[in-house]
Amino acid sequence: MYVAVKGGETAILNSHELLAAARRGDERVPEITPAQIRQQLRLAVARVMSEGSLYDEDLAALALKQAAGDQVEAIFLLRAYRTTLPRFGYSLPVDTSRMALRRRISAAFKDLPGGQVLGPTYDYTQRLLDFSLCEPSASPLPPRADEPLAEAMPRVSELLGHEGLMEEELPLPGDPAPVDLSREPLSFPADRATRLQNLARGDEGFLLAMGYSTQRGYANSHPFAGEIRMGEVALEIVPEELGFAITIGEITLTECQMINQFAGSSTVPPQFTRGYGLAFGEAERKSMAMALVDRALRAAELGEETTAPAQQPEFVLSHSDNVEASGFVQHLKLPHYVDFQSELELLRKMRNRHEGRMKVGAGGTAPTEVAAEENA
Amino acid sequence: MNMNDNPGHPVERQHWLTALAMAPCAALEQALEQTRSAGELPTLIWLRLPQTGLFMVRARAGGSGAQFNLGEASVTRCAVQDEVGRIGIGYVRGGNVRHAELMALFDLLLQDEVRRADLLGAVITPLNERRQAAREAASREAAATRVNFYTLAREVE
Amino acid sequence: MNAPHIPMLPGFADPVDDGQRVFRALLDALARPGTVRQLPGLQVSLPRVPAPLHVAAGAVLLSLTDFETPLWLQSPGGELAAWLRFHCGAPLVAEPGEARFAVIDSPATMPPLSAFAQGEPEYPDRSATLIVQVAGFEPSGLRLRGPGIKAECCIGIAGLPAGFWRQRRDAQAHAPLGVDLLFVAEQAVLGLPRSTQVTQADEDKEN
Numbered sequence: 001m002y003v004a005v006k007g008g009e010t011a012i013l014n015s016h017e018l019l020a021a022a023r024r025g026d027e028r029v030p031e032i033t034p035a036q037i038r039q040q041l042r043l044a045v046a047r048v049m050s051e052g053s054l055y056d057e058d059l060a061a062l063a064l065k066q067a068a069g070d071q072v073e074a075i076f077l078l079r080a081y082r083t084t085l086p087r088f089g090y091s092l093p094v095d096t097s098r099m100a101l102r103r104r105i106s107a108a109f110k111d112l113p114g115g116q117v118l119g120p121t122y123d124y125t126q127r128l129l130d131f132s133l134c135e136p137s138a139s140p141l142p143p144r145a146d147e148p149l150a151e152a153m154p155r156v157s158e159l160l161g162h163e164g165l166m167e168e169e170l171p172l173p174g175d176p177a178p179v180d181l182s183r184e185p186l187s188f189p190a191d192r193a194t195r196l197q198n199l200a201r202g203d204e205g206f207l208l209a210m211g212y213s214t215q216r217g218y219a220n221s222h223p224f225a226g227e228i229r230m231g232e233v234a235l236e237i238v239p240e241e242l243g244f245a246i247t248i249g250e251i252t253l254t255e256c257q258m259i260n261q262f263a264g265s266s267t268v269p270p271q272f273t274r275g276y277g278l279a280f281g282e283a284e285r286k287s288m289a290m291a292l293v294d295r296a297l298r299a300a301e302l303g304e305e306t307t308a309p310a311q312q313p314e315f316v317l318s319h320s321d322n323v324e325a326s327g328f329v330q331h332l333k334l335p336h337y338v339d340f341q342s343e344l345e346l347l348r349k350m351r352n353r354h355e356g357r358m359k360v361g362a363g364g365t366a367p368t369e370v371a372a373e374e375n376a
Numbered sequence: 377m378n379m380n381d382n383p384g385h386p387v388e389r390q391h392w393l394t395a396l397a398m399a400p401c402a403a404l405e406q407a408l409e410q411t412r413s414a415g416e417l418p419t420l421i422w423l424r425l426p427q428t429g430l431f432m433v434r435a436r437a438g439g440s441g442a443q444f445n446l447g448e449a450s451v452t453r454c455a456v457q458d459e460v461g462r463i464g465i466g467y468v469r470g471g472n473v474r475h476a477e478l479m480a481l482f483d484l485l486l487q488d489e490v491r492r493a494d495l496l497g498a499v500i501t502p503l504n505e506r507r508q509a510a511r512e513a514a515s516r517e518a519a520a521t522r523v524n525f526y527t528l529a530r531e532v533e
Numbered sequence: 534m535n536a537p538h539i540p541m542l543p544g545f546a547d548p549v550d551d552g553q554r555v556f557r558a559l560l561d562a563l564a565r566p567g568t569v570r571q572l573p574g575l576q577v578s579l580p581r582v583p584a585p586l587h588v589a590a591g592a593v594l595l596s597l598t599d600f601e602t603p604l605w606l607q608s609p610g611g612e613l614a615a616w617l618r619f620h621c622g623a624p625l626v627a628e629p630g631e632a633r634f635a636v637i638d639s640p641a642t643m644p645p646l647s648a649f650a651q652g653e654p655e656y657p658d659r660s661a662t663l664i665v666q667v668a669g670f671e672p673s674g675l676r677l678r679g680p681g682i683k684a685e686c687c688i689g690i691a692g693l694p695a696g697f698w699r700q701r702r703d704a705q706a707h708a709p710l711g712v713d714l715l716f717v718a719e720q721a722v723l724g725l726p727r728s729t730q731v732t733q734a735d736e737d738k739e740n
Contacts, residue, residue, distance in 0.1 A: 085429050149515045
C-alpha cells in the first residue's frame with residue numbers, strides 16, 4: 001500500500017545542490033563538455049543511444065554528463081526526454097548490405113569475398129593500462145590503404161544461401177508494419193519483430209549474461225559469428241508531402257549474424273539457422289549477445305526443446321529493460337512505512353501466537369488443534 | 377499547390393535533397409554567403425516552423441527478413457514557401473535547426489529553373505565531391521586494417 | 534515544370550503552443566458536453582483554412598491528427614487534401630470504417646454513424662471521432678444528460694439529417710463502443726462524447 005508522505009522539501013532541494021556539486025567535482029579540474037563526451041567516450045554514448053532507444057549523440061552525451069557517467073541513469077534521462085518529442089513517422093528499413101563499412105569480420109569463413117576488415121577494435125590490444133594517456137596526446141593520423149574497400153560486400157549468409165545450407169530471411173507476406181513496443185505494451189506470444197525490438201533496447205549486461213548462459217549449456221546452441229559488420233548506413237524516409245524517399249543522414253550500426261546448426265524437422269532439411277543482432281553505434285558485444293538470445297528465443301518456432309531461461313520469451317523479454325528493472329528495484333528505497341508497520345504488527349501477532357502454542361504444546365495439546373487455530 | 381506538379385524532377389530533387397541533408401552545416405552557411413553575394417534571395421514565409429521530433433528507425437531480421445523497429449532517431453524539419461508558392465523542405469537527422477533551415481532554403485532555390493543550373497554547379501556538385509572524398513578516406517583507413525588470416529595447419533588435399 | 538503554383542495556406546502559426554491550446558479546449562469540450570466554446574486565438578494562429586473546412590475544424594485536425602490517424606473526408610478536394618497531407622501527415626482513406634477521424638461538411642448527406650469504426654470490446658478507444666460541420670448552435674431543441682452535465686442541459690444543433698439522434702441512440706446500446714462527436718461552426722466547437730444521452734425536446738421523437 002502506498003501512503004503519501006509530506007515534508008522534506010528543503011532537504012530535497014539541498015540534495016539537488018549537493019548532487020550538482022558532486023557532479024562538478026574539484027573546480028580546479030576543467031569541466032567536461034558534452035562535445036568531449038561525444039568525441040572521446042563514443043562507446044558510452046553508443047550504449048546510451050542503443051538502450052535509450054534514441055539515436056542522438058548530442059543528447060546521449062548530455063545525459064551522460066548529467067548522470068555523472070551512470071549509464072542506466074543516462075538511459076533513463078534519454079527515454080524520458082524522447083516522450084516530449086513528437087513522432088514524425090517511420091523510416092524505411094535500413095539496408096545494412098549497403099553499409100559504408102569500417103569493420104567486417106567473419107569467424108566462420110577465413111577467405112570471404114571483400115576480406116576481413118578489423119577496423120577500430122580492442123580485440124588485438126594487450127589490455128595493458130596505457131599510462132601515456134595520462135598526458136595530452138595528438139590524434140594520430142591513421143594509415144590509409146591505396147584503395148578503398150569494395151563498394152558493396154556480400155553478406156556471409158548469402159554465400160551459404162546459394163547452396164541452400166542457410167535458412168533464408170525473407171520479408172513476411174505483404175511485408176507488414178511491425179508492432180512498435182514504444183506504442184503498444186508487450187504481450188505474449190511475441191513475434192520475432194517484437195522480440196528483436198525488445199532486445200535492441202534491452203540491457204547489455206542482461207543480454208550478455210543470457211547469451212553466455214546459452215553457450216554454457218543452458219540451451220542447446222552451437223553458435224558461430226558468421227559475420228559482424230560496423231559502419232554507417234543511410235537513414236531514408238518518405239515524407240508524406242513528397243511521396244518519394246530521401247536520405248536525411250547516416251547512422252552508425254553494428255550488425256551480428258550468428259550461425260547455428262539446426263537438425264531439421266519434418267518439413268525442413270538440416271541447415272544453418274540464424275540469430276540476429278543490431279545495435280546503434282559501435283556496440284559489438286551488445287549485438288553479439290542480442291544475436292545469441294534472438295536465436296535462443298526461436299527455439300519454440302523451430303520445434304526445439306525449450307528448457308533454458310534464455311529460451312523463455314516471457315522470462316527474457318519481461319526482464320531485459322533496464323529502465324523498468326531499475327525502477328522496480330529502486331522503488332524499494334521509497335517510503336514503505338505503512339507497509340512495514342503492518343508487517344511488523346503481523347509478525348508480532350504471529351510471535352505471540354507461536355509463544356502461546358509452545359506453552360500449550362508443553363502442556364500436551366494434540367497437534368490437530370494447533371492446525372485448526374492457524375486456519376482460523 | 378497541385379501535388380502532381382512536382383517542382384523539379386523527383387529523381388533530381390531527391391538527389392539534391394540528399395546532398396543538402398548530408399552536408400556539414402558550415403558548408404551550407406558558406407554556400408548561402410556565396411548565393412547572397414550573387415543576387416537577392418526571395419522573400420519567404422514559414423510553412424512549417426523548425427521542430428525536432430522522432431522517426432522510428434526500422435530494420436529487417438537477418439538484414440533481409442521481417443521488418444522490426446530498431447529504435448528512434450531525432451530529426452529536425454521545417455518548410456518554407458516563396459511568393460509564387462514553391463515549397464522548400466528541410467529534414468535532417470539530429471537536432472540542428474539551422475541545418476534544416478538552410479536545407480529548406482536551398483531546396484526552394486533549386487526549384488527555380490533560373491537559378492537551378494548555377495546552384496547545382498556551385499553548391500550541390502562540390503557537396504557531393506566532398507562527401508565522396510570523406511567516404512573514400514574513411515574506407516581507405518578501414519582498408520588498411522584488412523587482413524588475410526591463414527591457418528597454421530597444412531591443409532591436406 | 535513551371536506550372537503556376539498555388540501558395541499553400543500555412544498551418545498553426547506556432548504548432549506546439551497553438552496545438553496545445555486547442556487540445557486543452559477540446560478536453561474541456563468533451564468533459565462538459567453540450568457547452569459551446571470558441572476555440573481561443575484562432576484569428577491569429579490560424580486565420581484561414583482550405584474550403585470547405587470551418588476554421589475550428591482545421592484547428593481540431595491540426596491538433597489531433599498525424600501520420601498514425603487515418604482520416605476520411607466527406608469532400609476530399611485537392612487543396613484540402615494537400616494541406617492536410619502537408620500539415621498533419623494524415624493518410625486519407627476512402628472507406629469511413631477505416632478512419633480514426635472523419636470530417637463531415639454536409640451533414641444532410643453523411644453516411645450513417647454505423648459506417649464508422651465503433652471500437653472493439655477490448656479497445657473501445659479504437660473508434661472514430663467525427664468532426665461535423667454545422668450551420669450553428671441554438672439555445673434549445675435537445676436535452677442532454679450524462680457524465681459532465683449537472684442534471685440536464687439544453688442545446689440545439691442546426692442542419693442534422695432526419696433520424697440522426699435515433700441512430701445515435703441505437704448505437705448507444707453497444708456501449709462502451711460508439712463514436713465521439715465534435716460539432717463545429719466557424720470558430721466554435723461543441724463536444725458530444727458517446728456517453729451523453731440526448732433526447733429531443735419536442736415530442737417528435739420519431740424524427
